[in-house]
Amino acid sequence: MLANVNATRMELLRLRKRVALASRGHRLLSEKRDEISRRLIQIARGISLLRKRVEAQLLETCRRFMMARASMEPEHIKAALAVPTKKLTLTVQFASIMNVKVPHLLKEISGRIICYGFATTSGEMDVALIALEKAFDDLVELAEKEKQAALLATELRMTRRRVNVLEHVIIPELHETIRFIFDKLAEAERDNISRLMKITDIIRA
Amino acid sequence: MPQVKLRQSILEFSTYPPVGDDDWRYAFATARVRALETQMLPRATFQDMANAQSFENALDMLSAGQYAVPKGAAGFADIEEVLLQRRAEVRELFASLMIDESIVELFKSRDDFANLRLALRRALTDKPVGADYSPSGNVAPEVLEQAFAEENYAVLPGYVRRAAEAATINYYQDKDVRRIDYEIDRLQALHNIDEARRLGSIFLDGLFRTQVDLTNIRTLLRLKFTESEQIDVFLDGGFLEPAFYKHGLDLGYEAIGNLFFATPYQHLVEVGAGYLASNKSFLKTEGQCDRHLIGLLKSTAQITAGPQPIIAYLLMKEHEIRTIRLVLTAKKNSLDTRLILDRIA
Numbered sequence: 001m002l003a004n005v006n007a008t009r010m011e012l013l014r015l016r017k018r019v020a021l022a023s024r025g026h027r028l029l030s031e032k033r034d035e036i037s038r039r040l041i042q043i044a045r046g047i048s049l050l051r052k053r054v055e056a057q058l059l060e061t062c063r064r065f066m067m068a069r070a071s072m073e074p075e076h077i078k079a080a081l082a083v084p085t086k087k088l089t090l091t092v093q094f095a096s097i098m099n100v101k102v103p104h105l106l107k108e109i110s111g112r113i114i115c116y117g118f119a120t121t122s123g124e125m126d127v128a129l130i131a132l133e134k135a136f137d138d139l140v141e142l143a144e145k146e147k148q149a150a151l152l153a154t155e156l157r158m159t160r161r162r163v164n165v166l167e168h169v170i171i172p173e174l175h176e177t178i179r180f181i182f183d184k185l186a187e188a189e190r191d192n193i194s195r196l197m198k199i200t201d202i203i204r205a
Numbered sequence: 206m207p208q209v210k211l212r213q214s215i216l217e218f219s220t221y222p223p224v225g226d227d228d229w230r231y232a233f234a235t236a237r238v239r240a241l242e243t244q245m246l247p248r249a250t251f252q253d254m255a256n257a258q259s260f261e262n263a264l265d266m267l268s269a270g271q272y273a274v275p276k277g278a279a280g281f282a283d284i285e286e287v288l289l290q291r292r293a294e295v296r297e298l299f300a301s302l303m304i305d306e307s308i309v310e311l312f313k314s315r316d317d318f319a320n321l322r323l324a325l326r327r328a329l330t331d332k333p334v335g336a337d338y339s340p341s342g343n344v345a346p347e348v349l350e351q352a353f354a355e356e357n358y359a360v361l362p363g364y365v366r367r368a369a370e371a372a373t374i375n376y377y378q379d380k381d382v383r384r385i386d387y388e389i390d391r392l393q394a395l396h397n398i399d400e401a402r403r404l405g406s407i408f409l410d411g412l413f414r415t416q417v418d419l420t421n422i423r424t425l426l427r428l429k430f431t432e433s434e435q436i437d438v439f440l441d442g443g444f445l446e447p448a449f450y451k452h453g454l455d456l457g458y459e460a461i462g463n464l465f466f467a468t469p470y471q472h473l474v475e476v477g478a479g480y481l482a483s484n485k486s487f488l489k490t491e492g493q494c495d496r497h498l499i500g501l502l503k504s505t506a507q508i509t510a511g512p513q514p515i516i517a518y519l520l521m522k523e524h525e526i527r528t529i530r531l532v533l534t535a536k537k538n539s540l541d542t543r544l545i546l547d548r549i550a
Contacts, residue, residue: 063540064486067548070534071491071527074289075316075339079323083330083382114431117386118424118438119393120319123487126427 005177007184015181019174026166033159036098040152043145050142057135064128071122080116080125087111088136100155102148107140220469221501222411222444228511234302235510238518241298245521246270248549251528255545260536272529281537288526295526296341299519308409308512311400312519316342317365318393320349325369325385328353329376368392387438394420394440408505408513415501417443419494422470425450426481426490429458444468458482473497480547488548495524 005011069077089108094101113129250266257263264284267273271291274284300309320338327334334353338346344361352358358366368389375388394417401409417440424438436454439447445468453464459482462475477490502517528549535545 063538063544066534066538066540067488067531067544070531071548073319073527074285075319075323078337079319079326080386082323083326083332085382112383114433115382117322117383117390118427119386119390119420119440120322122491123423123427123430124491126431127486130431 005181007181007188009185012178012181012185015174015178019171019178022166022171022174026163026171029159029163029166032098033156033163036100036152036156036159039097040149040156043149043152047142047145047149050138050145054135054138054142057131057138061128061131061135064124064131068122068124068128071124072120076120080121083115085111085115086113086133090140097148097152098155100151102151103144105140105144107136109136221504222415223407224411224501224505224508224513225407225511227509230304230510231302231512231515232510234304235508235514237302238514242518242521244271246525246529251532251549252546254529254532254536255542255549257536260533260539263533263536267529281534284533285530288530292523292526293341295519295522299515302515303512305404305512307400307404308406308516310343311397311404311409312516313341313343314364314393314396317344317362318368318389320344320346321365321368321372322386322389324349324353325372325376325389326382329373329385330382364392364396368396383435387435390420391440394442398442406512408511409516412501412516414443415498417441418445418468418470419498421445421447421450422465422474422477423487423490423494425453425461426474426477426487428454429461430481430485430487470497486544486547488544492548499524 072080087110089110091106091108093104093106095104096102113133114126116125254263254266257266264274272287274287296312299312303309316339320342323338324334326332334350336346336350338349340346344365348360352360358369361369371392372385372388375384376382378384394413397413398410398417401413421439421443424440427433428436428438436451437447439450441447449464453461456464458478461478462471465471465474473490473493473496477487477493480489481487499521502521505511505513505517508514531548532545
């Protein structure tokens with residue numbers, strides 16, 4: 001960079017402006033990074049508990065469902081679950097966290113989850129489906145939070161990289177260039193003064 | 206009838222309905238079934254399987270018998286295949302031993318009703334009817350598919366046609382698919398009892414009425430658990446009237462057993478309701494219902510020759526296959542041994 005730079009006062013002024021801009025950008029990006037980190041930690045703390053709860057609920061659902069399936073005849077299972085009546089509609093809305101568009105899931109649930117008669121089905125199937133129905137809310141919330149966390153983590157990585165580039169590359173390079181131009185200009189100034197002094201000495205002699 | 210009552214053992218006369226009289230046309234068939242009954246898995250084997258350390262150990266316990274899985278079998282699908290094959294063999298044997306063809310058709314009609322349930326659900330919700338139905342019924346899957354495709358129900362047997370019409374009308378009351386099942390369940394129970402009476406079989410009549418009672422007991426507990434608003438789903442034809450169960454819906458779990466104090470079901474309801482209240486599970490209820498039904502089937506031991514032991518063998522064998530599937534599924538998925546033991550109690 002130093003080889004290509006024009007060591008002029010105009011360039012010096014331009015670079016000083018760039019340094020000011022880069023420093024302001026660095027400060028803003030640092031604040032953004034800190035805020036995203038804070039939000040991310042907040043979401044991650046919630047996710048950890050939520051995920052444990054959802055995993056427990058789904059495990060329980062699977063356990064019940066397996067017991068129900070094993071105690072029923074295959075043709076009865078097929079008949080019972082062939083036409084589900086529960087409908088789940090998910091709508092995605094976007095909210096902005098530190099200029100990151102994160103999804104917000106809105107669910108609409110209609111119909112009954114128990115969609116079969118009682119004579120040829122197992123009671124464990126009822127328990128499994130009710131447990132699954134209860135897990136829906138947490139499952140959707142978990143999906144929403146995990147997506148938010150993933151998007152914020154990506155943004156955090158990018159912001160941190162930008163902050164690091166500004167802090168460790170761009171601003172030091174600009175300072176170095178300014179110092180270089182300043183030195184060049186000072187040297188040119190000294191050259192000029194010494195030349196003028198020499199000319200003065202010649203004229204006086 | 207008095208003769209029949211004398212045949213009941215002292216302990217069981219108030220627990221199980223009468224099993225009827227001997228029919229010497231079935232002397233050979235009964236003898237054969239008695240011999241085959243000795244090969245059935247004892248209860249201890251299921252307990253050992255449940256207590257086995259791993260799925261493989263549980264499977265090994267079956268390797269010496271008819272449920273041995275062929276070498277190289279990879280997954281649970283192969284085991285399921287073996288179980289379905291054994292079930293088909295038992296049903297074939299039942300059909301070959303049973304002299305009264307009407308009884309064979311009656312038991313085959315179980316698959317017809319199951320197929321009808323699936324076909325109607327698909328047809329009424331505008332889904333392809335398909336042909337993936339159980340082939341063990343009186344109606345071939347292709348015939349059922351064709352009947353629904355052409356909307357020509359005349360090719361179906363009377364009981365299937367009547368059930369299809371009634372279930373369709375019931376469905377259109379509020380377009381709830383559960384109503385299809387409720388109606389088919391109701392008509393299936395009535396069909397079974399009517400046929401049993403037409404055949405003059407005291408045993409079948411008692412068996413189907415007991416099945417209706419056990420279904421109603423399970424339904425009662427399921428309705429209470431799910432807090433369902435549907436109360437007209439109890440089946441007619443059992444020893445107890447549907448109104449009796451509706452009364453039970455207003456009682457708490459701890460009081461529900463006392464409602465049945467004058468019936469043979471008090472113990473199973475008490476145990477089932479208690480387990481449901483404490484564990485939020487129907488495993489014990491279903492286990493107790495199975496046990497009660499097996500008790501009735503075992504009471505046919507007093508019959509020297511007749512269709513009763515053959516019917517009992519079919520149902521006990523189907524129960525055995527279901528129990529094997531249950532234990533193996535539970536072991537395969539590392540479920541708690543206590544749950545398996547609660548279910549197979």
